[in-house]
Amino acid sequence: MKKYFSCCCPSLIPSRETARFYLLFVLIALYMLAGAAIFSSLERPAELQAHLLWERRLQDFRHEHNISYEDLKSLLHHYEEARTAGIRTEQGRALWDIPGAFYFVGTVVSTIGFGVTAPSTLTGKVLLVFYGLLGCSSTILFFNLFLERVITLLSFLIFWCHRRRGGHSGLEDSDGNRNEEWKPSVYQVTLILFVAVLLVACGAASLYSAMEGWSYLESLYFCFVAFSTVGFGDFVSGQREHHEDTRVYQVGNCLLMLLGVCCTYSLFNAISVIIKQGLNWMLRTLAWMYSG
């Protein structure tokens, strides 16, 4: 295919790699536009309602306590400042003790970045850049090594299952040689990884819904947001003070996050291979239409 593109009119028709890159760019842009339209229509009414509700509550509070708008605004401004230092109305745990800082560092190197904790001092900000540079690179390597190992393990498992099934049915016994060369398809790997992520997420969501006071659906949403390393910070696990077994829960929380992020990274990579195949197919179709 590459030869086809490069032999006829090499200056006008881009190489297959270039075409694939730009096709993906355009598709992602369209996907984002569609997403923007959908999310806007879903969330805009709720935003307007929240604004109205807040305006009314502010008005009520001011009338009830006879406070000027400026004084109240100044208080809320101070509260915003205080929030960046981790102050909440519900008593939370300290952010920058050693376990808190460890959790923060974890959200940096994994690039989750919930943002409940972020360096407030200038020294901390400068240090973060250098710390993150090495930390994020190490974690990318870790994820890639994890992915390699998962693929090796899955190849072995699927091959083993395949041969076992082959052994059971007499039909496939004859082509034993072909079985030896057999490799798992990306669809099988993706499916297994999807089930793995789902299992980890469901297990973690049970824990979170029990410990954090979130609904099961909210916990599942949190799991996806954390595992995909998007990390909005609207829900953050392990921030409440009053857990009976705080230490055990924190360790379990970290391990679940680690497992979830690794599996989801692998799943994303598997899906990206399928998308790449889809792009190749689209380019072939386009080339066929162009030449036909």
Add this chain to the structure above:
Amino acid sequence: MKKYFSCCCPSLIPSRETARFYLLFVLIALYMLAGAAIFSSLERPAELQAHLLWERRLQDFRHEHNISYEDLKSLLHHYEEARTAGIRTEQGRALWDIPGAFYFVGTVVSTIGFGVTAPSTLTGKVLLVFYGLLGCSSTILFFNLFLERVITLLSFLIFWCHRRRGGHSGLEDSDGNRNEEWKPSVYQVTLILFVAVLLVACGAASLYSAMEGWSYLESLYFCFVAFSTVGFGDFVSGQREHHEDTRVYQVGNCLLMLLGVCCTYSLFNAISVIIKQGLNWMLRTLAWMYSG
């Protein structure tokens, strides 16, 4: 080396890949512990100070206006709710109009996830999981294709410079054959990518410090946090209402983000190759010490 590990005592000594994986895990854990200690010592005093300051301000406000603690806490709790819908004391732009939703969707597929905007409705949350699954996978593919293209381009450029320099000095003219096989080292690629990220970050920081009212250092910090896809959300660009050329700035903002994230992803991958080489070197040294 793999043979060395597997030929003598295969059951006790792990394979080189396994050893490398666990070594990296241990090193990252140690790196995180060290980071936790450093960031905790840096940020803990500021946290305690912020708590004291807020307590005093709250106390002053209550005495001045004679409001009960419960009433004030209830107001602040409502304000926290309102904040999740994007309400701030400084007038910001609407979050869920089409440009806002597009920005939101961009932070999802790039996994930056600033969290200024996050779906508040249950439908939005459920949709986000499925939307993100495809979006994040597509973006990972896009980043990988970008990385491939950057490596190809850099190889070509470095080779060209190398040959040009070879042509200038008479000494290297004799081994022209060796020049043809020459490939850029990972150190060269890393250095060039580092300079590229630095240039993009410095350029972007100039823009942000002019448009967002942040200091230059804060803007650089924001650039790193955004480009590395950590995205704490303590600084978020393009949220203020009063830009004269809002549309132009928003488009420029998006393009800078895209370029920055792509370059930083490539840089992280280049550094991760160097770290991998470092791990291999450590394993060789360990094996040599073990055998010696």
